[in-house]
Amino acid sequence: MKRIIGFFILLMILQTALPPDAEAAPAYAFRVKFKDKNGTLSFADSLSFLSPKAMQRRNKQGIMLDSSDLPVVQWYIDTAMQTANAVKLHNVSKWFNQIVLITFDSSKVTQLSALPMVASVKLVARYPNGNFKMETSFNKTTEVNPVQNKTTGNSAYYGLSFQQIDLIQSDCLHDLGFLGEGMDIAVFDVNFRYTNTCAAFDSLNADGRIKDTKNFVKDTSFVYSVSIPNDHGMNVLSCMAANQPSVYVGSAPKANYFLYITEDISTEQFIEEDNWLSAAERSDSIGVDLINSSLGYNIFDQPHIPYTYANMDGNTSLIVKAANKAVSKGIFVVQAQGNEGAGAWIYMLTPADGDSVYSVGSVDGSGAWGQSGYGPTYHGVIKPDGVCVGKGVVLIGGNCQTGTTNGSSFASPTMCGAIACLWQAHPELTVWELRDLLRKSSSLYANPNNTLGYGIPDFCKAHQIVLGNTDYTKTENSFVVFPNPINDNFIIRNVTDNTPFHYQVFDASGRRVFQSALIKSWQVESESLKTLSNGTYIMMIVTGSKVQTIQLQKL
Template sequence: MKKKLLFIVLLLSLKSFSQEDAWIYFSDKPSAQSYIDNPLNMLSQRAINRRITQGISLNVQDVPIHQPYVNQVDAATGITVKAKSKWLNAVHVRGTQSNIAALSSLGFVSSIRYANHSLNPGGRIAPVANRNTQKVNKFMDTQVNYNYGSSATQVQMLKADWLHQQNYTGEGKIVAIMDAGFPGVNTEAPFRRLRDNNLILGGYDFVHRANNPYTGFHHGTQVLSNMGGFVDNQLVGTSPDAKYYLFITEDIDSENPVEESYWVEALEMADSLGVDIVNTSLGYFEYDNPAYSYTYNDLNGQKSFASRAADIAFSKGMICVTSAGNSGNSANPHIGVPADAATNLAVGAVNSEEVKTGFSSIGPTFDGRIKPDLMAMGINVTVATENGTIASAAGTSFAGPILAGAVTSFWSAFPSKSNAEIIRLVKASADRYTNPNNNYGYGIPDFKLAFNNALSDSQFYEKEFILYPNPAKNQIIVSFTHLVSDCEISLYNILGQTVLKKKIKDNQSIDIDNLNAGIYTYKITLDHKSETGKLIKK
């Protein structure tokens, strides 16, 4: 009977691997201009405001994927569309190799990329599964020992408590957490403060296509507790007054690249809802089908679907914080996907003595960049469970959200600063900033120092231009305070649409007579450095 069962399992396994996963890339978006002309049809006002504040123009990436194309692919023989991405203009499909290849005959399909690397042009030979290798724990080897320890060390290590004392607790910022599930968040005491203050804005289960995030595996519950949890004298998250969206992108029952595509879908939804910070305590390296797994050579920030999307998220004004991984003691000790993205803040783990834990994944990326970026406490971390009890846990899973919450509270102190400015200030405050390495990255940030540096920037920064008059009626003039070789001005309306863009010279008059009265955002770029501000047109 046992042999028969094993035989059935083998057949099921072979059958599952006969189905391939792939990304089908489309050539265009026929309705792009209509959406760009009417941006509220594709983005919330808060998402548009984030772009305006940071001087970010709308572009074709913001436009939804062309649904008729998706429908035609989904209707093709033997093809199932599992996910879609507007940023990458692609759909994730499943089917046999021959059925997937047949999609190339569709006129709007520009290319096909298989998850099975050996099927792509120049792809490598698929690795053979090592039957003696234990399955990697995708949740960063969470270790729970129930006790009632204090969360003080994990917060104070970053001086996030100092931010709280200054009343910067994440208020006004929105965080999206992408994880495996959030059971208990809607019922248990450690999350009551979030519920009572209407700080949970909603959520979605991308795996099961359902509106209920309060299900699935409890990992996301513990992660949220490090940011927004609150139990007096037991647990205080690093951003207790931020608002949260809860997204399930992880399928606990399997490891497949479709989870990357779910993650990208969630990231795009987060952008459209106006989210500022994204936390991900998941990483991808090995998949159930070894032909889909990554190798170290793939960790260049450009290979994986998820890592490419993470960089796009940054270009939209968001900050993505990702756990570095727990493979530091393994044969593959490097960070995974999407932590390898250049703009992602990859977070490693230290103990209470600020010494790197052995399990914390290391850098560099394959193309030689420093990773992880920063470190936070990741062992004996205080968390709340799905049952409402207070527990101790270990893993970069928790170092990531502890730091993400601190970044959120810090950004709430300086909401007009761009994501790039915030990351620069946080990294510059870290204890290894002048001498980074691939174990600690730039080290452990000091948010009190970052705050003081940001305040100094605000008080003493000498502008390189003067824009006047403001308010203005017919024209404005930009005068340079230093020698500048190249300057460009852009004006954006309240919907983020570009209404003026031109190269200018010192003291040149710029006609704005044709603009309607109202408030505009200007972006002035001088020798590749940009500043933004508000212009009132009378």
């Protein structure tokens, strides 16, 4: 829910003649789903709607064309528009064979529903004053605090972003030259104000790497509105695309970006899911590789019925269906888990519940849970898929300076940029192989939980897995730890060979509390947990070719 404190309305002149009192009358947006595509086109015709880059992405992953790639029948659209006395066709979805139209005459819904080609009609938005294209000012913006000077944990190159980059070891990929170059990332968000002027985006703009822009709410290509003081999209983008060496460097500073506004900050209505769907279909057609979405939904304005936890099943909301469909087209979808963990709702927000979606929760710089939404989904799928820094995260604020804030909204893009760099390094991977790789390289892979999911991915290890240097799978036990439960001292013994190893210890929240040096002995006695509180811990023991996790109880 968003709070409106003032209106500065610019009502666009409708191209269709309206009755004299039309401006004062409410407008309605209806989602009209059709029964079929009437066999008017063949799959060969769908090629005209997909770019060569889109076909290349699909071919590489063995993804075939299907009926969802065929366009909606035009005369179906025309008939629905005429029947509804519609004044605007808001969007068209070939994936789900449906449209959203806007009309001032809600009484036409009965006639619309009775059309032989119509499967269903649903109200997705209501605009009380008919202002479905208004421009509004708000005080809602990301609260960004000045960055406190750090005395440790910094890097001359990354500046203040080093901690969040280093936690997931994505700087390892940068060191190898994988900075996201040639990768196409679509960003679905609210507003990208100052992206075209902030120094942090100088190289992004100078290189022409903003490849496409679209405001799906207002139906315009302009996404840098200064009349809406909301910088959320720009803040999110900075976590990936900012490139100010020694000040702040994002996780994919050389990638290409596609900036799409899908969120209407003035309301919370189902039509925003349709906007998200439209952006996803555009991304597919253009050939985008990854989508970052830092938007999530559960509560809507009246008369829309809010979602319940039972709806977080990966198959209820339109937006989660759209996200899963995008993945089926070969796009890697990275989605913020939401920040509801400490609130009344507590769960993830949709579309983070998508089976195919890689959802990202929030931790602080030490790896401790950052109050992002709990998993699992209602049908038991582990969520989030991974976590990175979202609590105390550093980003570029509305004043074009670095600042700190909180939220999985900013963990998600950091992760997305790192994934883009990993995919750049290994373009042969499919979206499914990439997701599996990320899970296997994560700190809680063998023991995922409902707050951190599979834990913190290690992108350096993920890279090594693909190269065949490391096999981060669940393996047979080679190590024993005794006694267990432990007090102060314990022994780790390799019962199979003398392979050198190292180990890390994580607390119940997934925070790393100890990391050893390389141990070149078959057995070691340790006091590494002596100073820790009593409780449950996970030890991850790593050799050159395998990983083993052991649950420890400290008494």
